[in-house]
Amino acid sequence: MHSGLDEPKVLFRVNDEVLVRLKHPFGQLVLGSPEKTMPILAKTIFEEKPKKVIAVGDIVAINMRKAGLPNDLVIVDGKTMRGRTADCVDRAHSLTVRNPSGEITQEALDALKSAVRGNRVRTVYVQGEEDLLALPLATLAPIGSLIVYGQPLVGLVIIRITSSAKHEARRILSKMSVQHLGKG
Numbered sequence: 001m002h003s004g005l006d007e008p009k010v011l012f013r014v015n016d017e018v019l020v021r022l023k024h025p026f027g028q029l030v031l032g033s034p035e036k037t038m039p040i041l042a043k044t045i046f047e048e049k050p051k052k053v054i055a056v057g058d059i060v061a062i063n064m065r066k067a068g069l070p071n072d073l074v075i076v077d078g079k080t081m082r083g084r085t086a087d088c089v090d091r092a093h094s095l096t097v098r099n100p101s102g103e104i105t106q107e108a109l110d111a112l113k114s115a116v117r118g119n120r121v122r123t124v125y126v127q128g129e130e131d132l133l134a135l136p137l138a139t140l141a142p143i144g145s146l147i148v149y150g151q152p153l154v155g156l157v158i159i160r161i162t163s164s165a166k167h168e169a170r171r172i173l174s175k176m177s178v179q180h181l182g183k184g
Contacts, residue, residue, distance in 0.1 A: 008105035027159035038067040094123035138169035
C-alpha cells in the first residue's frame with residue numbers, strides 16, 4: 001500500500017490522557033491463558049454469530065487459528081512483547097502498511113477501511129505497531145461484529161461493536177487527533 005520512502009501521514013498520536021484510558025480494556029476482558037480464553041471466545045462467536053470477527057495482534061491471531069476459530073480480518077505486525085512471532089499472514093490477500101508505535105497513520109486507516117468494506121483483504125500486516133488499530137476498527141466495523149485483541153500477561157479483550165462502542169472509540173480518537181479530520 002505504501003510507495004517510496006516518504007513518511008506516512010500521522011492522523012492520531014497517543015498522549016498521556018489517552019494512555020490512562022487505554023490502561024483499562026476497551027471491551028470485555030477475558031482473563032487467563034489461551035487454554036482458558038479461546039473456549040470462551042469460541043462460545044461467544046458460536047452464540048452471537050457476529051457479522052465480522054477481527055483479530056488484532058499476532059498472539060490472538062495465532063491462538064485463534066490454533067483453536068480453529070474463524071476470523072474475517074487479522075491485523076498483525078510480526079512481533080510480540082517477547083520478540084518475533086510465527087508468520088500468520090495470508091500473503092495472497094494482504095496489505096502492508098506503515099504505522100509507527102503510538103500513532104495511527106492515514107495509510108493504516110485507509111487499509112483498515114478497505115479491508116472492513118469486504119474486499120479480498122484478509123490480513124493487514126503492519127510495519128511498526130498494530131496495537132492502537134483496534135480503535136479505528138471499532139469505528140469502521142459493522143454493528144454486530146467482534147474485535148478481539150490481546151491484553152499481554154492478562155488475557156484477551158472482546159469488543160462487541162455497538163453504537164455505544166463506536167461512540168467511545170470516536171471519543172478516544174478525538175483526544176488523539178493530530179489534525180482536524182472532516183466527517184467521513
